[in-house]
Amino acid sequence: MFPLGTVLFPHMPLRLRVFEQRYLVMLSTLLQSDAAEFGVVLIERGQEVGGGEKRFGLGTVAEITSLGTQDGFIGLLAEGRQRIRIDEWLDDDPHPRAEVSPVPELTWDxxxxxxxxxxxxxxxxxxxxxxxxxxxxxxxxxxxxxxxxxxxxxxxxxxxxxxxxxxxxxxxxxxxxxxxxxxxxxxxxxxxxxxxxxxxx
Incomplete structure (x- = not known):
């Protein structure tokens, strides 16, 4: 999970500069898995850097589309996919994690x-x-x-x-x-x- 100060909507791009150790660990783990995806939720109170923030219980899956390194950080481009609801927040060690459930997709008429x-x-x-x-x-x-x-x-x-x-x-x-x-x-x-x-x- 990646708590941010902004909301990610489905079908919208997300650009991140990753430099915190906890998220570098998260990216390393993701890149070794079959699905390079993570959840994005809005921070309700607190800051993006340093941890300890309070988070909303609704978010969006972000699928990584490209990565690059630059000046001591990793530049990440992702795209919003499925909405998710947080069922339970887990221990943040080594990075924020949660049990989630998918939110039904919107249908069109x-x-x-x-x-x-x-x-x-x-x-x-x-x-x-x-x-x-x-x-x-x-x-x-x-x-x-x-x-x-x-x-x-x-x-x-x-x-x-x-x-x-x-x-x-x-x-x-x-x-x-x-x-x-x-x-x-x-x-x-x-x-x-x-x-x-x-x-x-």
Whole structure:
């Protein structure tokens, strides 16, 4: 398990710079196994470095797609796969570990095509508006590809949301719930940032 300060969604990339000994040990173990995968969960309280953090009980499997070394750390690229729920945290020695269960995959119904389009418009608008106030990871015109469920997760992954909103979306039990929640959050961001400044008087 790899607790982080960010949420990993299915079908989204993850870039990490690994330098802590506990995670170097974890990578060494993973590369000797058949599946180069690890779980990613959001840190509820605490820091990414040093251990002792409190973690959320919902996460995502990350599949390693490439590794490289640079300036004393390992650069890792992975992609989000199956969602997982933490059944029990195990001893952190030599690295964070847990017993997990898979969370059912979201299924698609064509009746949700309109909510998908609404969500995409809301996400792109919130990205465009937010970019006027801060530098963002993802541009408003970012390309989204894949089947409708993958598209929904990618839209959630690029939206300019905080980690608590993200982990709430990660817990969605249907594609419709994910899309409606995403649209509401992004519409709220756009409305807040587009509102006129109050008069100083």
């Amino acid at each position: 064509e009746q949700w095509r309109a909510p998908l389009a609404n969500a995409e418009r809301a996400v792109r608008r919130s990205l465009a508006v937010s970019s006027e106030f801060s530098e963002l990871t993802w541009p408003a015109d970012i390309g989204i590809q894949g089947d409708p469920v993958a598209t929904a997760w990618q839209l959630a992954g690029v939206a300019p949301l905080g980690p608590l909103d993200q982990v709430g979306l990660l817990a969605a039990t249907s594609a419709e719930e994910l899309l409606v929640g995403l649209t509401e959050l992004c519409d709220g961001i756009s409305a807040d940032l587009s509102a006129p400044w109050p008069d100083d008087a």
